[in-house]
Amino acid sequence: MAEELILDAQLTKAEKYRQLLPQIEALTTGEPDLVANLANTMGALKQAFGFFWVGAYLVKDNELVLGPFQGPIACTRIRHGKGVCGASWAQAKTLLVPDVEQFPGHIACSSDSKSEIVVPVLKDNQVVMVLDVDSNQLNDFDQDDQRYLEELAQLMAQWFV
């Protein structure tokens, strides 16, 4: 497919996700390289939604290690159970955090980050990665983000062999 996204500005957030997800699928189908696919996915999410920070943390040797992302530089390694990302990994479930200051143990990579959603990617019932999206606004994520980012996580799971 052409390396250009179709993004209609007037759509609702849910409609934007519905427009974007098939394009991410088309962009990554047939490409076996995990980093290339993650890199384009983070670029596509940033381009579509203007997220403050969006990126992958990959499970490596019992830690989360920073992968492809868009946004300011971030923490490189996160321990199991630590911060929102480590908690999402430990619980193998999505965490929606409307105010990061209220989340015990939140890791502040940037003091501008105010709310966050973290979605685990599971392969064979094991978390292999978490997708982390941060906003510089409070309460910026909702059930629509959860639903469609979880759908995206199912696609991303296929990139892990």
Ligand code: SME
């Ligand atoms: N805030 C995250 C750490 C990652 S960064 O914000 C990019 C956390 O608490 O897990």
